[in-house]
Amino acid sequence: MSDPSKEDTPSAEVDTRDVEGEVKKLKYPRSIPFIISNEFCERFNYYGMRTVLVLYLTRKLDFDDDTATVLYHTFTTLVYFMCVIGAIIADSWLGKFRTILYLSIVYTIGSGCITLGAIPTWDLDARAMTIAGLLLIAFGSGGIKPCVAAFGGEQFKLPEQAKYLALFFSMFYFAVNSGSFVSTMVTPILREDVKCFDDDDCFPLAFGVPGVLMVISIIIFIIGKPLYKISAPAGNMFVKVSKCIWTAIRTRSREKSINPREHWLDYSEKRWGRQLVDETRILLNVLKLYIPLPVFWALFDQQGSRWTFQATRMDGDLGFWTIKPDQMQVINPLLILVFIPLYEVAFYPLLSLIGIRRPLQKLTLGGIFAGLAFVISTIVEIQLEDTYAVLPKAGEAQLRIFNGLNCDYRIQTDIPEHADFTLQRMSMFEEKYISVQGVAQYTYTLTSTSPGADCAGTVRGEFRLAEEKQMSYFIRKQAGGVGMLPYEDDTEKSSKGYPIYRVLGNTATNRTVVFRDIDTSDPFDRHTNGSLVYDLVESYPSEYEIFVDGKLTLTYEMRLGGVYAFIVSDTEDNPMTTPIIVTDPNSVNMLWLIPQYVVMTLGEVMYSITGLEFSFTQAPESMKSVLQGCWQLTVAVGNLIVVIVAEAKIFDAQKWEFVLFAGLMFVDMGLFSILAWRYKAIPLKKYDEDDANATLPIEQKEEHGLDNPAFKKASDE
Secondary structure (H helix, E strand, C coil): CCCCCHCCCCCCCCCCCCCCCCCCCCCCCCCHHHHHHHHHHHHHHHHHHHHHHHHHHHHCCCCHHHHHHHHHHHHHHHHHHHHHHHHHHHHHHHHHHHHHHHHHHHHHHHHHHHHHHHCHHCCCCHHHHHHHHHHHHHHHHHHHHHHHHCCCCHCCCCCCHHHHHHHHHHHHHHHHHHHHHHHHHHHHHHHHHHHCCCCCEEEEEHHHHHHHHHHHHHHHHHHCCCCCCCCCCCCCCHHHHHHHHHHHHHHHHHHHCCCCCCCCCHHHHHHHHHHHHHHHHHHHHHHHHCCCCHHHHHHHHEEEEEEHHHHHHHHEECCCCCHHHHHHHHHHHHHHHHHHHHHHHHHHHHHCCCCCCHHHHHHHHHHHHHHHHHHHHHHHHHHCCCCCCCCCCEEEEEEEEEEECCCEEEEEEEECCCCCEEECCCCCEEEEEEECEEEEEEEEEEEEEECCCCCCEEEEEEEECCCCEEEEEEEEECCCEEEEEEECCCCCCCCCCCCCEEEEECCCCCCCEEECCCCCCCCCEEEEEEEECCEEEECCEEEEEEEECEEEEEEEEEECCCCEEEEEEEEEEEEEEEEEEEEEECEEEEEHHHHHHHHHHHHHHHHHHHHHHHHHHHHHHHHHHHHHHHHHHHHHHHHHHHHHHHHCCCCCCHHHHHHHHHHHHHHHHHHHHHHHHHHHCCCCCCCHHHHHHHHHEEEEHHHHCCCHHHHHHHHHH
């Protein structure tokens, strides 16, 4: 049989003494590179998948922005709720090594489900595969999250390797943010710049590459097994604390009047011992400060949902490079790597000059930064509103007239403020605010002001408008002369951020119109349309050559967010294409998002790191794992807040939702300031062996015979 002590410490020379009694220097555990590499690959997978998730939900699965936001934050909520489940599984049954291994396999299966569902040729139910994959990833990722760092910490012998342990956590945090940074940069490129399965993009590759990294992480983790120090499950403190609290509540309800105690937790002392009661009391004292914390995470995690959607309504063209909307998320991990050392050498010393030194002060300031970030995002959203399409509201209708003839026309109507106007050839007239209740009819007279037989004649008719509708009329040739072709229009920008266009054909016969994408290494025909009034087509932002019956008629760039109409007409039997911008393309550059990301990251570093540091220093040693689980739960609750707000659909404009979250954050930090001011730390007690025996839970006293009257008498003597 092998020596268990040797199996526990294969990664380094143990703390032994030579023949002269001198301590040998312990080497850095050889198992750590495997754990760090495993974490890098796992974080690459998680953040890579999450970076493109909301765009996949809207662009491929056709969910609207609100539903995609709900799914995104529900998934994140489940991930952080599963952290507690993973800790219980590891500490109570499987141990950290097997928990990480088994749940990583579940995690990989989930990544595979999403990847396979994204392959259009397999004809799978993409929505069902995605939901199943997200559930498996939530269970796998959340389950291993509390285990990996703790498993790495177990590889060190303390206090002899305390310096090495500090280095490990720095490397671990660097691996987390490096994996996030690389994947957030790479997966949008895989999504948009690679074409696969005859699509304009390649979501299967964007999901598949992170999935492969997850497989690699498992292989790396298994290879390192001979070097690991593997500890057996020691029982989950989270469960013990829960039982202690439940016992106190039940006992207090029965004995409050006959057995008053100083503190309500004291009612569980008989069953669980004095030490657990005292430490639970300290824990709950710290957890009162956690009550306001979820609001911060409600704001922070919208970087991957609402802020990404905001980026889709902006222009990423820098001249030399085009930023993709989901790539904006790369700013956060990049800034974290920069800000952490800056805080230590510059920011914190500066803050101390104005009296901000204590951890709770820093945590409050971090929350205020998050609120300010949403104030900035509100200002950006207000600027973006000027670029959005104006849609008709109750009591209003919209009218557009497209002139598809090479003639100028005088139009006389009984529409208020538009009794007489001229519509130039190959142009558009629009009125976005016509007062209409229900349905209205307005007469018109169309008279050519251009010479030539093709332009002669007068046309009379009626415009039929409906409340909250957009009606368009197309002036074109028809049998017997010139006529107006009506159709219901839609000028709203694509929720995917792509350009939208419609072909309006004014030709003697039906013609084939081809849009050839030339802004690629290998130009190809993206769309082939008939030349009559064609349904709206959502296209890819690019430069196009437009061919009519094989003849090049126009080279034109369609940009993000634009809505276009292309009039195809015959001029002396030669086809001609004229572009008309119906809704302006995105014009606000994505770089205007940088300030809100900078301010949010400033808040994150101060809020997250300081909060954990404070909580861990205040909690008893045995309660630190419980506190870690509770910290993860605040992230889950924060994402749940976003789900509730998005599902409620209270606001008709995104800016008001941003205002709500900013205001909520400031009020929340006001509440936190009150709790922080009233917070009084409970001193940690030290329990010697006699105290420990005296305060053991009743089950352990019975097990060791410590409840025997003879033992008690001898102990008293």
